[in-house]
Amino acid sequence: MSNVKYILSGIGRGHLIILRISTLGYALLARLARQPHSGYELLQAMKKPIGFFWQASQSQIYPELKRLEILGLVTFEEVEQTNRPDKKVYSITAEGREALQKWAVAPAEPEPGRNELLLKTYTLWLADPAQALKRFREQEDRHRNQLARYEQIVTAIEQEHPAPIKVQEPIFGDYATLQIGIQYERAYVDWCRWMVAQLEQATEDTGKEL
Amino acid sequence: MSNVKYILSGIGRGHLIILRISTLGYALLARLARQPHSGYELLQAMKKPIGFFWQASQSQIYPELKRLEILGLVTFEEVEQTNRPDKKVYSITAEGREALQKWAVAPAEPEPGRNELLLKTYTLWLADPAQALKRFREQEDRHRNQLARYEQIVTAIEQEHPAPIKVQEPIFGDYATLQIGIQYERAYVDWCRWMVAQLEQATEDTGKEL
DNA sequence: TCCCTCATGTAAAAGGTTACATGATTTA
DNA sequence: TAAATCATGTAACCTTTTACATGAGGGA
Numbered sequence: 437m438s439n440v441k442y443i444l445s446g447i448g449r450g451h452l453i454i455l456r457i458s459t460l461g462y463a464l465l466a467r468l469a470r471q472p473h474s475g476y477e478l479l480q481a482m483k484k485p486i487g488f489f490w491q492a493s494q495s496q497i498y499p500e501l502k503r504l505e506i507l508g509l510v511t512f513e514e515v516e517q518t519n520r521p522d523k524k525v526y527s528i529t530a531e532g533r534e535a536l537q538k539w540a541v542a543p544a545e546p547e548p549g550r551n552e553l554l555l556k557t558y559t560l561w562l563a564d565p566a567q568a569l570k571r572f573r574e575q576e577d578r579h580r581n582q583l584a585r586y587e588q589i590v591t592a593i594e595q596e597h598p599a600p601i602k603v604q605e606p607i608f609g610d611y612a613t614l615q616i617g618i619q620y621e622r623a624y625v626d627w628c629r630w631m632v633a634q635l636e637q638a639t640e641d642t643g644k645e646l
Numbered sequence: 647m648s649n650v651k652y653i654l655s656g657i658g659r660g661h662l663i664i665l666r667i668s669t670l671g672y673a674l675l676a677r678l679a680r681q682p683h684s685g686y687e688l689l690q691a692m693k694k695p696i697g698f699f700w701q702a703s704q705s706q707i708y709p710e711l712k713r714l715e716i717l718g719l720v721t722f723e724e725v726e727q728t729n730r731p732d733k734k735v736y737s738i739t740a741e742g743r744e745a746l747q748k749w750a751v752a753p754a755e756p757e758p759g760r761n762e763l764l765l766k767t768y769t770l771w772l773a774d775p776a777q778a779l780k781r782f783r784e785q786e787d788r789h790r791n792q793l794a795r796y797e798q799i800v801t802a803i804e805q806e807h808p809a810p811i812k813v814q815e816p817i818f819g820d821y822a823t824l825q826i827g828i829q830y831e832r833a834y835v836d837w838c839r840w841m842v843a844q845l846e847q848a849t850e851d852t853g854k855e856l
Numbered sequence: 857t858c859c860c861t862c863a864t865g866t867a868a869a870a871g872g873t874t875a876c877a878t879g880a881t882t883t884a
Numbered sequence: 885t886a887a888a889t890c891a892t893g894t895a896a897c898c899t900t901t902t903a904c905a906t907g908a909g910g911g912a
Contacts, residue, residue, distance in 0.1 A: 458898085458899075459760075459762055459765065459899095460899080460900095462765060462769075463765055466765060466768055466769045469769065469772060474862095474863075474864095475863080475864070475865090476862065476863050476864075479863095485768070486765065486768060487758075488764075489759060489760065489761040489764035489765060489768075490760050490761070490762075490764075490765050491758045491760070491900095492900085493900075493901070493902085494864085494865080495865085495866075495867090495900085495901080495902080495903090496899080496900070496901090498864065498865055498866090499865085499866090517862090517863090519862095519908085519909065519910090520861085520862050520863075520908075520909070521862060521863040521864075521907075521908070521909095522863080522864095523862085523863060523864085524863095524864085533772065536769055536772065537769075537772050537773055537774075539766070539769075540766045540769040540770060540772065540773035540778070541766075541773045541774055541777035541778050541780075541781060542766075543781060543784065544762045544763045544766055544781070544785070545762075546788060547760070547761065547762060547763075548697075548701045549699060549759070550669075550699065550700050550701070550757070551699040551700070551757065552669055552754045552755075552757060553754040553757075554698075554699035554700075554823045554826065555669065555672060555673055555676060555696065555699060555700050556749070556750045556751075556752075556754055557819060557822050557823050558676055558695070558696060558699075558819035558820070558822075558823055559672075559676045559679065559746055559747075559749075559750040559819060560750060560813055560818060560819055560822070561813065561814055561815055561816045561818055561819060562679060562743065562746065562747050562750065563747055563750035563751045564747075564751055565813055565814075567751035568750070568751050568813075570751075571751060571753060571754070574753065575754070578756060602848065602851075603770055603771065603775055603778075603844055603845060603847075603848040604771055604775075604848065605771055606771045608770060608771055608844075609767060609768035609769060609770055609771060610768070612767050612770070612841065612844070613764045613767050613768055615837060615840065616764065616833065616834070616837040619833035619834075619836065619837055620830070620833055622833075623826070623829035623830055623832075623833050624826070624829075626829065627825060627826040627829055630825065631822065634813055634818075634822070635813060637813075638812065638813040638814065641812075668870080668871075669871090670871080670872090684890095684891080684892095685891080685892070685893090686890065686891050686892075689891095701872095702872085703872075703873065703874085704892085704893080705872085705873075705874080705875090705893085705894075705895090706871080706872065706873090708892065708893055708894090709893085709894090727890090727891090729880085729881065729882090729890095730880075730881065730882095730889085730890050730891070731879080731880070731881095731890060731891040731892075732891080732892095733890085733891060733892085734891095734892085
């Protein structure tokens, strides 16, 4: 009962088609609340800011935009272009903004994370430590790079926006999510270093035994 | 090509049925590599150690066990019981152990995390700060509790197992994943506190304006 | 010439959640 | 007496991924 359900239409044979807004729908609305986008532009946008914590592919975005339009949460305008294909530029409606506003302060259920690396770590005891060592060094690199990328974006934001970034400014969303992103990546890098140390110990031990 | 695909059978009309091991399959194998379990016992087990980073429901576990059995990665034995229903106790086979071992050191692709709270944070600028404040205090509590739970388990592990927990011991998997789990929860609690501070500032400001 | 970008879509399959279905025993 | 636990499964639905499909324009 926590999710508002939007009744689209009641049709024959006793069926009711109910469309409710998916999390992806809210993700798209979140971008459209800042500025209008075409489907393709949203696809690109999903790679950067929102993409850090919510991704979507082409085959999700286009149908979802259609659904949001049916629900009256977005409208679109066909924009003719020369030299490249025409596009549909979507904008959020007043109803869309209202739905997004409500959703933003609705309780977020604890989401069950799924992490393949941790599952592999759980199985490390029967794996080859030398190969595992290689993998954790790769992971450390990867998270160090991601950390650097996040820090770069934060620096750029701090340079473009005056010192106290207020909650009411749209950029606060980028800033706040980057803060936890940086904490997360730092914790991961530290943990990878610890894992590497553990595995180096293990490979040295087997080396002595041989 | 990184995933080994298991060809089950070639059948008429040009169709090939290929069964490959899903991540859930490896999760079940990871538990069965430690000790035999029934489907029901696996369901319970998925709530605790593996459940922290990989969950599964009944409707996934039972069919997956059937698949693993077809692939020859597990076997089962029907155990008759008095006073409660009979059960099928699954054990990992040599092939299962081998597949698990290989998978454990195969490169783990960076998994795109999905986090609804961060999506909501991205939309905070158009939400009511007072309500948002409530949500972040709830989140802080939740993560603080999870942190306490993890720390308790680590303490229990450290008491039961002599000081240097080696990579080769099965318990190392629990220990290592709890380490990152604790780091993660600590980072989250800190971030929530920072968010609460930001939102308190925002509600004070609007209070002054009234 | 071949590949990349821009631009919009659909189809099929895999993975995951929620609900349905059954039934004995034990605990509150 | 009602609810929880043990025990196994299926069906329907939703979400996500991978692949298919088309086509113009620009750059190497």
